[in-house]
Amino acid sequence: MKIVIAGAGIGGLATALSLHRAGFSDIVVYERVAELRPLGVGINLLPHAVRELTELGLAAEVEAIAVKPGRLSYFNRHGQPIWSEPRGTEAGYDWPQLSVHRGEFQMLLVDEVRRRLGNDAIRLDSRLAVVEHGERHEFARFARADGEEFEVAADVLVAADGIHSALRAQEYPEDGAPVWSGLVLWRGTATVPAYLDGRTMIMAGDGEQKFVAYPLEGEGEGEGEGEGEGEGMLRLNFIAERRAPEGTRERADWNRPVDPAPIVELFDAWTFDWLDVPATIAAADEILEYPMVDREALPAWRFGGSVLLGDAAHAMYPNGSNGASQAILDARTLAFHLANRVVELEKTAGTTAADPAATTAAIRAALDAYDADRRPATARLLEMTRRLGPERVMQLAYDRAPEGFADIHDVIPAEELQQIADDYKRTAGFHPSTLNERSSLSARLGPREQMAD
Ligand SMILES: Cc1cc2nc3c(=O)[nH]c(=O)nc-3n(C[C@H](O)[C@H](O)[C@H](O)COP(=O)(O)OP(=O)(O)OC[C@H]3O[C@@H](n4cnc5c(N)ncnc54)[C@H](O)[C@@H]3O)c2cc1C
Missing domain, CATH: 3.30.9.30 (D-Amino Acid Oxidase; Chain A, domain 2)
Incomplete structure (x- = not known):
């Protein structure tokens, strides 16, 4: 099965690693820029994303370039404390929260993709321009900076091409600017x-x-x-x-x-x-x-055999520090459903090769399962970030006591503060009680299915 990913950001690279870990091998990432440089500043990887990185075998490497914040504390503009909570393992998670430099983390993922999938797995100077959805295949047209164009056929195309996604613009021309x-x-x-x-x-x-x-x-x-x-x-x-x-x-x-x-x-x-x-x-x-x-939440992320992933699907405000973490969850969920559907298909087909129509149907069912898992979840989170997410406690403190307070609990009761923090974690999928208990997103093709790649 040939899988093409557009975008070598955190979402695209995590998708390549997740699919490879699940047993797929014919994966190529096409990236617009001609040279990958460690751009950006800091991002946070929340425990739900660190769990996925751990299951991808990357925990030690990422921890080596990270700081593990032990607390998150909110203050008003006078520096008075509003709310403080432990983070990561100190908050009872089985996985830490990690603060990393976005560019350093991206380069770590680039190195890992090249090491595991081969040096040629990331192709630079390749901007996704248009995707045609065939009956069985996706035909992705890419353009180089000098204007040269080329086309690639794939069973699955993952558009992880960020907030200005080409596939998103093609499918939702009325979407306009962010x-x-x-x-x-x-x-x-x-x-x-x-x-x-x-x-x-x-x-x-x-x-x-x-x-x-x-x-x-x-x-x-x-x-x-x-x-x-x-x-x-x-x-x-x-x-x-x-x-x-x-x-x-x-x-x-x-x-x-x-x-x-x-x-x-x-x-x-x-x-x-x-x-x-x-x-x-x-x-x-x-x-x-x-x-x-x-970006606005969308009614669908799948178009034929193509899907949106990461910021291309659900760019959201940085409050809550969830952008990169949600892209990693997308990647793992997509690989999980694709691997499971292909294994199921092989079981049904027995020793005979699955017919091409059944393979296409299985792939699209997997992409729909990914959409069903991730699209409503990220739409709820998007909505919450627009209402300030967990940072709502700061606005409440300002609305109720703009000049400051002697004791925050005179202004916001402790239960209300706790409720706001808990609601956000539940919606974002990283409440300790649910995250520690939920089953793994690791899925793997059997040896026979891998040969079929
Ligand atoms: C340069 C840069 C700096 C950033 N800095 C920060 C930061 O400091 N803090 C923070 O919280 N978030 C930052 N972000 C955003 C953050 O990385 C994302 O919100 C999050 O990691 C989700 O990642 P993503 O892979 O979905 O999108 P992105 O990280 O945006 O990655 C998308 C990738 O796709 C490539 N691309 C774009 N269009 C095409 C195309 N048509 N064809 C092929 N490839 C394409 C881009 O060059 C990029 O490599 C930055 C993003 C970028 C691109």
Whole structure:
């Protein structure tokens, strides 16, 4: 069975590794850019995604480039504590939460795909342009930067081509540009004095202005001793966020470097006794500006033998830190259903080769099962991120006590805070009680089915 993946981001690479682990071997990833570089800043891999990475045999490699946050704490814009909860194994999960540099993590997945599937498994300078859905096959047309085009036939095409997905635009021409929330994000990394216990992810502020930070390297782990890293210092990932003035036009491209000075000024008053926000922003190596955008939930992700996956299917706001984790869950669920349907088909066919129509039907049933598992789940999550997700506690604190409070429980009862945190985890599929108990998404073709690849 030939499987083509468009996009070598976290979703596409995790799909290649998941399918390979499940026993498929004819897998090629086509990526638009001519050179893969470690772009982006920090992302969080939540315990449900770390479980999948562990089952893919990647736990040690990813942990080696990660920090395991032990707590997540919310504060108001005056630095007063609203809510704090343990994270990862400290919260009772069997798997940790991992904070990683997006680019470093992507490069780790690239190396692993090349090691396991072969050097030729990722083809660069190949932009998916159009997909034709045949009766049995998908015909994907790709374009190179110099204008040359080529076509590839496949049994399954996975469009993991990000928020500006070509397949999504083709199937939903009315979809238009991503939907902008009116908020602007500034992302950066900075080496600063360690704060709190050195392993806490913090969020301060409210729906209008916010600052999020978490360590990307533990104390003293930095390479650049002599440049200020070392004991008592941490490399921090941060996101500063602010509603844009009326009339600002949004641009949905990553990696637009901006001058830190006006952002430092916006956060001028945010010098808490546990973290100096303006000094952190001023210490950034580089600041990237990005409009906070997402996409509407879709009525279907499968078109013939093609499916959408990751941000192509469900780009959502970063609150909740779930984008990469949901893409990894998509990848594992897709491989699970494809492997199970192919095994079932082989059992039914017995010793005779399955007829091509039955194979196509089995593949499409698998893609529908993936859609049924993942599409409603991510639509609920998308809806929740639009209502601020777990960060709703910060907006509530602001609405009820904009100038601050003596004790948060005078403003928001403890039960209400707990309820908001629990609801989000259930919807996102990582409540400890459900995650630890749920069955594995590992599925594997038998030896006979693998020969049929
Ligand atoms: C350059 C970049 C930097 C990012 N930085 C951050 C960050 O700092 N923090 C954060 O939380 N999230 C970041 N994200 C988003 C985050 O990676 C995703 O939300 C999440 O990991 C889901 O991944 P994905 O694979 O679905 O999409 P993406 O990570 O967007 O990957 C999509 C991939 O498809 C490729 N592609 C696009 N169009 C085509 C096409 N037509 N044909 C073939 N290939 C195509 C892209 O070049 C990219 O490699 C970034 C994304 C990108 C592309």
